Amino acid sequence: MSVRNSLLALLATRSAHGYALKSAFEHCTAGAWPLNVGQVYTTLARLARDGLVRSTQPQDHDTDRHPWEITPAGRDALADWYRRPIDPRPPRDxxxxxxxxxxxxxxxxxxxxxxxxxxxxxxxxxxxxxxxxxxxxxxxxxxxxxxxxxxxxxxxxxxxxxxxxxxxxxxxxxxxx
Amino acid sequence: MSVRNSLLALLATRSAHGYALKSAFEHCTAGAWPLNVGQVYTTLARLARDGLVRSTQPQDHDTDRHPWEITPAGRDALADWYRRPIDPRPPRDxxxxxxxxxxxxxxxxxxxxxxxxxxxxxxxxxxxxxxxxxxxxxxxxxxxxxxxxxxxxxxxxxxxxxxxxxxxxxxxxxxxx
DNA sequence: TCAGTATGTATACCGGGTATATATGTGTCA
DNA sequence: TGACACATATATACCCGGTATACATACTGA
The missing domain is CATH 1.10.287 (Helix Hairpins)
Structure with a gap:
């Protein structure tokens, strides 16, 4: 869940490509948890499926690569994450x-x-x-x-x-x- | 990893069916982490694939259900688990x-x-x-x-x-x- | 006898996480 | 200039942990 919410948080400040999200995540967390790029793309796909994120419309003669942006529903989900404490159920120790x-x-x-x-x-x-x-x-x-x-x-x-x-x-x- | 090693530890004391392993795990850990039975079977299948566990040979006119037992390689892996400290790399916090x-x-x-x-x-x-x-x-x-x-x-x-x-x-x- | 509960097995599915293949651009150094 | 390393960029295959669920059988008490 933390990667998913982190991507939302990063996209809330500015739209970005998958690779840039990886870099930004690692920068914010001081490199403590290297993030596999593959996970960024699969997570973005799930976020898009759930309507929290979408890829920006390509401009007329644009290349077919365009960054991801957060949706209003995505902002709601992010606000929820900030508002609620971390799930207290202890994972297996x-x-x-x-x-x-x-x-x-x-x-x-x-x-x-x-x-x-x-x-x-x-x-x-x-x-x-x-x-x-x-x-x-x-x-x-x-x-x-x-x-x-x-x-x-x-x-x-x-x-x-x-x-x-x-x-x-x-x-x-x-x-x- | 903890379920995998726990199953080895349980099987090292006595052979058992999948369901009995679930019960024993929850009993030992005081019910703090309920264990989904499905995970027991898939984990046993992986342990068997890796040669750490095998299903006991069925006796002649036995039913086709027979408990799992630990192999010598399984005992080695278990001893390793006991001997080594828990992986210090912190998971994502x-x-x-x-x-x-x-x-x-x-x-x-x-x-x-x-x-x-x-x-x-x-x-x-x-x-x-x-x-x-x-x-x-x-x-x-x-x-x-x-x-x-x-x-x-x-x-x-x-x-x-x-x-x-x-x-x-x-x-x-x-x-x- | 019927419902509920424990025993028992199997499988589908999802999400987190890693590895890898495959491009393109960019800089640099012999 | 060509070779090589490295960053940027995307996609996909795969494994594992974990959950839900389907499907049996047996016991047990109302």
């Missing part, structure tokens, strides 16, 4: 699933899973922190915000891993008695 | 994308986006906290761990939203001067 399955099926393996993940996440956190130190908060605001997000998520993950380990310890102590 | 696009394209809209999201996330956090209060840490360990994860993520999201607002304020103050 691979780490949580892995931990819960290990706990349920091979409870000996769960400590190893927690430990491995902790090391890897700690490593990532350090990389983010180093990168952040070299980020100019005036000229690279988007990069900085993204790093903030990744750092906060990594820290939350570490907290959760520690909490898991503690709760599982307690649980075992409780069961043993 | 819809909230971050929305904030960055709003900031870049309609910087007036970003405050509204941040505020709306903050309210919604705060609400969710309160719901999680209420649910957690009614969770027995001995009999519902999995539920508790999941709630911990959701709470920590929601708090991290709130922190990020506040940080965004602050950084954007600063940035505007800096640009204005």
């Amino acid at each position: 691979e780490l949580a699933i892995k931990v819960l399955l290990a706990l349920a099926l091979e409870s000996g393996a769960v400590d190893q899973v927690l430990q491995t993940q902790r090391t890897a996440t700690m490593q990532r956190l350090q990389e983010y922190t180093l990168t952040k130190r070299d980020t100019d908060p005036h000229r690279q605001l988007a990069v900085l915000l993204l790093l903030d997000a990744q750092i906060l998520k990594a820290q939350a993950e570490l907290d959760w891993l520690d909490l898991c380990a503690a709760r599982i310890r307690e649980h075992r102590a409780g069961s043993a008695s | 819809e909230l971050a994308i929305k904030v960055l696009l709003a900031l870049a394209l309609e910087s007036g809209a970003v405050d509204q986006v941040l505020q709306t999201q903050r309210t919604a996330t705060m609400q969710r956090l309160q719901e999680y906290t209420l649910t957690k209060r009614d969770t027995d840490p001995h009999r519902q360990l999995a539920v508790l761990l999941l709630l911990d994860a959701q709470i920590l993520k929601a708090q991290a999201e709130l922190d990020w939203l506040d940080l965004c607002a602050a950084r954007i304020r600063e940035h505007r103050a800096g640009s204005a001067s």
Whole structure:
């Protein structure tokens, strides 16, 4: 959904070709999520099918390439996206699933899973922190915000891993008695 | 990927039918992510194609339904999953994308986006906290761990939203001067 | 006995995402 | 000048995750 809505947001400021949309998306998001061009075209086709976007009419002796523009219905859909919070239903959380399955099926393996993940996440956190130190908060605001997000998520993950380990310890102590 | 690996993990403890795998997955993950049965069968078919799983040989006068079992290659793949941390490449973060696009394209809209999201996330956090209060840490360990994860993520999201607002304020103050 | 629910399998369909084929223009460097 | 890399530009094939649905059978309780 995010690419779909992003394309609407970009087209709301000015009409553009598919390729330009890819570039603009990557520019706005500071290159954090490279966008496959193919996806732009298929997404545009779906948006057109749903009446949120249309290709501008070719001028008389124009080439047969003409940019896409947003429709009124598209502006409505975009306004909805801005107005509503992001869908709160959590997508499948691979780490949580892995931990819960290990706990349920091979409870000996769960400590190893927690430990491995902790090391890897700690490593990532350090990389983010180093990168952040070299980020100019005036000229690279988007990069900085993204790093903030990744750092906060990594820290939350570490907290959760520690909490898991503690709760599982307690649980075992409780069961043993 | 998480369903694929989960099926391997479940089959590693005992062979089972597709439907039983669905039930077992939901049981292990405390019902947090209902699993569509259809996905179980298509995923099993892919696992079989890749040689990680096979359907057990039917006994002589057996019905033509027989459970799936994991292969040695499947056990290797599962061990890999347990051994390696979850892929650190962050998937597209819809909230971050929305904030960055709003900031870049309609910087007036970003405050509204941040505020709306903050309210919604705060609400969710309160719901999680209420649910957690009614969770027995001995009999519902999995539920508790999941709630911990959701709470920590929601708090991290709130922190990020506040940080965004602050950084954007600063940035505007800096640009204005 | 009939309706509802659990068990069980299969398939169609959609959307997100990647890879790839295929052009054309543009700049640059030996 | 010709070769080569690279950006611009579009289209399509393919895979995977995920949902909906059709279709059975068996149990179970009103």
